[in-house]
Amino acid sequence: MRQHRVSTVRRLARATVAASAAAAALAFGFSAPSQAADPSLREVAESTGRFIGTAVNDGLLSNGTYSDIVSTEFDSVTAENAMKWEAVEPQRGQYNWAGGDRLVQFAQDNDQLVYGHTLVWHSQMPGWLQNGSFSNNELRQIMTDHVTTQVSRYKGQVQRWDVVNEAFNEDGSLRQSKFYQQLGASYIADSFRAARAADPDAKLFINDYNTELDNAKSDGLYRLVSDLLAQGVPIDGVGFQNHLIVGNVNGPAIRQNLQRFADLGLEVAVTELDIRMQMPSDSSKLQQQARDYRAVADACLAVSRCSGITVWGVSDRDSWVPDVFEGQGAACPWDENYRPKPAYDALRDAFVAAGGDPGDPDDPEPPTGDCSAVFNVSNRWDTGSVVSVTVRTGQALSGWRAQFDLPAGVSLANGWNGSFSQSGSTVTVANAAYNGTVPAGGTISFGFQTSGGAAQDGTRVSLGGQECAAG
Numbered sequence: 001m002r003q004h005r006v007s008t009v010r011r012l013a014r015a016t017v018a019a020s021a022a023a024a025a026l027a028f029g030f031s032a033p034s035q036a037a038d039p040s041l042r043e044v045a046e047s048t049g050r051f052i053g054t055a056v057n058d059g060l061l062s063n064g065t066y067s068d069i070v071s072t073e074f075d076s077v078t079a080e081n082a083m084k085w086e087a088v089e090p091q092r093g094q095y096n097w098a099g100g101d102r103l104v105q106f107a108q109d110n111d112q113l114v115y116g117h118t119l120v121w122h123s124q125m126p127g128w129l130q131n132g133s134f135s136n137n138e139l140r141q142i143m144t145d146h147v148t149t150q151v152s153r154y155k156g157q158v159q160r161w162d163v164v165n166e167a168f169n170e171d172g173s174l175r176q177s178k179f180y181q182q183l184g185a186s187y188i189a190d191s192f193r194a195a196r197a198a199d200p201d202a203k204l205f206i207n208d209y210n211t212e213l214d215n216a217k218s219d220g221l222y223r224l225v226s227d228l229l230a231q232g233v234p235i236d237g238v239g240f241q242n243h244l245i246v247g248n249v250n251g252p253a254i255r256q257n258l259q260r261f262a263d264l265g266l267e268v269a270v271t272e273l274d275i276r277m278q279m280p281s282d283s284s285k286l287q288q289q290a291r292d293y294r295a296v297a298d299a300c301l302a303v304s305r306c307s308g309i310t311v312w313g314v315s316d317r318d319s320w321v322p323d324v325f326e327g328q329g330a331a332c333p334w335d336e337n338y339r340p341k342p343a344y345d346a347l348r349d350a351f352v353a354a355g356g357d358p359g360d361p362d363d364p365e366p367p368t369g370d371c372s373a374v375f376n377v378s379n380r381w382d383t384g385s386v387v388s389v390t391v392r393t394g395q396a397l398s399g400w401r402a403q404f405d406l407p408a409g410v411s412l413a414n415g416w417n418g419s420f421s422q423s424g425s426t427v428t429v430a431n432a433a434y435n436g437t438v439p440a441g442g443t444i445s446f447g448f449q450t451s452g453g454a455a456q457d458g459t460r461v462s463l464g465g466q467e468c469a470a471g
């Protein structure tokens with residue numbers, strides 16, 4: 001029922017997108033956007049259990065075409081600038097939450113996740129901080145106060161935070177930011193600890209660019225996060241920005257690099273995807289761009305711990321790229337006139353291929369009520385293992401609960417893409433906020449790590465109390 005209601009609401013919203021886009025076309029004198037695809041990007045993403053997000057430019061939310069695309073096509077939003085230090089604490093101790101609050105409200109109104117960006121970064125610092133001189137102790141206090149205040153403000157409303165952004169030089173050493181120069185590498189652990197204390201449920205990320213491939217910079221990042229984990233610093237994920245160039249995208253290498261971070265037990269995400277080209281664009285560049293978008297999406301979707309993809313801007317009209325890279329642009333999935341580009345179709349196709357097309361919500365597949373499950377131990381050692389589970393459901397779900405047993409003495413260490421608990425040998429996994437809605441024939445994917453021993457390949461899984469077939 002709920003599934004049907006949501007779909008109907010989205011359908012109406014999508015009709016509004018077309019209508020307001022046509023109105024915008026008249027007002028601006030450009031041709032009307034082509035029909036957005038049905039089902040939407042967010043619907044096909046949800047069928048894979050991953051989120052699809054976009055950076056949101058606060059000033060554009062009052063534009064109906066823009067905000068309709070953000071609400072109907074995405075299930076996660078990131079503030080492009082409104083949650084940065086410069087924006088939220090322009091004077092020391094004086095906070096301005098207007099932009100952040102607006103985005104959080106927008107997300108709640110539209111049943112979306114919020115990806116918080118960003119708490120500690122060398123760039124876009126307010127003048128008082130950038131130019132002020134502070135003792136080391138004072139600077140540490142300023143930094144942790146800022147983290148605590150901002151994370152507390154959005155406790156329970158922001159599901160993921162880029163706690164530290166762009167901490168690395170290209171050679172893999174730590175960037176000589178004000179924080180590093182005065183506090184050394186400990187500024188990173190301190191920021192994460194302050195964020196965890198302020199909202200224990202938010203997932204805490206370190207985020208960077210040019211780390212998509214296995215190179216000196218990503219090796220530095222890999223060493224750092226391994227050290228943080230070994231020291232018990234509360235870090236949950238690594239964000240890979242993916243500001244890429246058309247024709248220069250190596251999907252399998254991106255997948256491999258995502259996987260090595262995922263194998264540390266961390267969540268990974270594509271956080272700022274855009275793929276720019278030398279202007280002017282033409283159809284062959286746009287086709288290549290579509291293949292490149294598809295390659296990045298496929299890379300994430302092949303890694304079970306890759307929780308989602310955020311694109312850095314909806315349309316070429318709003319992108320940061322032309323301001324920074326002279327002569328380059330057209331990096332986003334929608335064009336200057338808010339028409340979906342081949343890159344948009346490529347993203348959709350990637351999710352459809354990974355999760356199944358939710359189909360026409362007004363004419364659902366007859367529910368068969370059955371399920372099948374693959375319980376795959378992808379890595380094992382004497383005292384633990386890493387497991388990925390994929391469950392295909394015959395019935396559309398708007399919330400789910402899976403159960404299985406672990407061998408005696410084996411415990412659940414941590415899990416992802418679900419909410420986990422263990423009682424005796426039985427583990428129960430309920431959906432996360434972002435992957436509860438699954439269409440008939442769609443799949444649920446989650447994973448976890450064990451301690452005290454390894455799990456067994458092929459363990460039987462039940463869904464909603466019903467045992468699933470193997471395979």
Ligand code: G2I
Nearest residue numbers: 055080081117123124165209241243272312319320
């Ligand atoms: O540079 C691309 C991204 C790289 N990773 C971190 C992201 O936070 C970063 O986003 C960009 C925004 O897309 C831009 O919109 O960050 C830039 C700042 O480093 C943002 O640009 C700035 C302009 O340079 C300023 O002139 C402007 O006042 O946005 C500011 C606020 O609108």
